[in-house]
Amino acid sequence: MPGDSLLIAAGLLAASGKLSLGGVMAAVVVGAIAGCVAGYAIGRRFGPAVFARPDARLFRPEYVTQAEQFFARYGALAVISARFVPVVRTLVPTLAGVSRMPFGRFTVYNVAGALLWGVGVPALAYWLGALVPHLDRYILLIVGAALVLSVVPVALKLLASRRTPQARSEAPSPAAGCSSLRQMPRPPQPFAVPDHLPEVTRRLVAEYLPGAEPGPRTRPGALLDALIRTILGQQNTRDAADRQFRALKAAYPRWEAALLDGPDGLEATLKAAGGGLHRAKAAHLYGLLSALAEQAGDEDHPLGLEGLAALDDEDTRAALEGLPGVGRHTANLTLLFDLHRAAMPVEGHLDRLARRLGWVPDGWTPARVARWYDAVTQRTHGARWALHVAGVRHGRATCTPRHPRCGRCVLADLCPSAAILGA
Ligand code: SF4
DSSP: HHHHHHOOOOOOOHTTTTTTTHHHHHHHHHHHHHHHHHHHHHHHHHHHHTOOTTTTTOOHHHHEEEEEEHHHHHHHHHHHHHSSSHHHHHHHHHHHTTTOOOHHHHHHHHHHHHHHHHHHHHHHHHHHHHHTTGGGGGGHHHHHHHHHHHHHHHHHHHHHHHHSSHHHHOHHHHHHHHHHTTSSOOOOTTTOOOOHHHHHHHHHHHHHHHTTOOOOOOGGGHHHHHHHHHHHHTSSOOHHHHHHHHHHHOSSSSHHHHHHHHHHHHHHHHHHHHOOHHHHHHHHHEEEHHHHHHHHOOOOOOTOOOGGGGGGGHHHHHHTTTSTTTHHHHEEEEEEEEOOOOOOOOOHHHHHHHTTTTTOTOOOHHHHHHHHHHHOOOOSHHHHHHHHHHHHHHHHHHHHHOOOOGGOOTTTTGGGTHHHHHH
């Protein structure tokens, strides 16, 4: 039963002397605060894992970006007012945790909302109960009416969301929650090149890469090292990935030794070096080394990726993606940085940039945004390297997930989100 009707019933019972009004208010406020803190903790602890899969149907990573934008704009209002809406009051604290709203700020809003709700609603019912004699005799009727009134708006919203696909595609995304963001200009065709793309690239390169050039191509004998370093870097900090790589190289001067040590030995080495996902990364590395050993076929032939240098772009990509633990993004990073091919790796910073600039619709999956970048970006190694590196630096320094620094952004006059997120 929605909490509002329970609070009204408690307030009416307090007015008839059957409950203590102060006790009701204290219990509701404490319970409401604790419930929201639990929701926040669950979102913060499990959110990153739950929202990590780009191909997920329900918990897609872009929803985290949308929640971040929503809370950046409506943080206080969202947490406080959600308290009065059934279902929404359960979801909002969890989303606040997922989007990593600072806990101190969340607590202030949480306590304010709990006080307003936990004191205000029983007090209102108490006042009505005191005003109208014997109102507690109709408590079931009143609770039923409160139940209907609190659930009807949510039910209507759900019904509205079941409109035709056409209408839904034009309608706002419920997860976005921010009407101005939903009205961003849409690309006229799925993969049309945005007018501002060359200018955005030029400004980002001037800001973050003045005079910089790509590093040298990785020599063929070091390609396997580079690929393993890239695998370690996925969902890991750069420092942790570097530590893990150094630990592996110290433990296994040749990768054949790692293969002999097996996945448990690899996992122990990674774990001792710190950083996350030891078991998964150890399994990926063991699978990769086993596949390369199988391809080499000759025990005396050292494990390596020397053959890639002779293949064309598509065959190189296919060979990389055919290896265990190497997905499209890892293959793109290796192609761009180690083999100097015209690949376009797209991760969170570039994905966020395209959405905030209104280049792609909110509802696109990260995989589709990556395909879009690949289609619209100039197909040369230099252009793609520059956009990727400058875009990532921009995402780290300025267009951060939370609190983007729009006031000092070189793209502010081209960006429809500046007026919303920079306010
Ligand atoms: S103006 Fe703000 S939202 Fe837009 S790209 Fe710059 S930092 Fe990002």
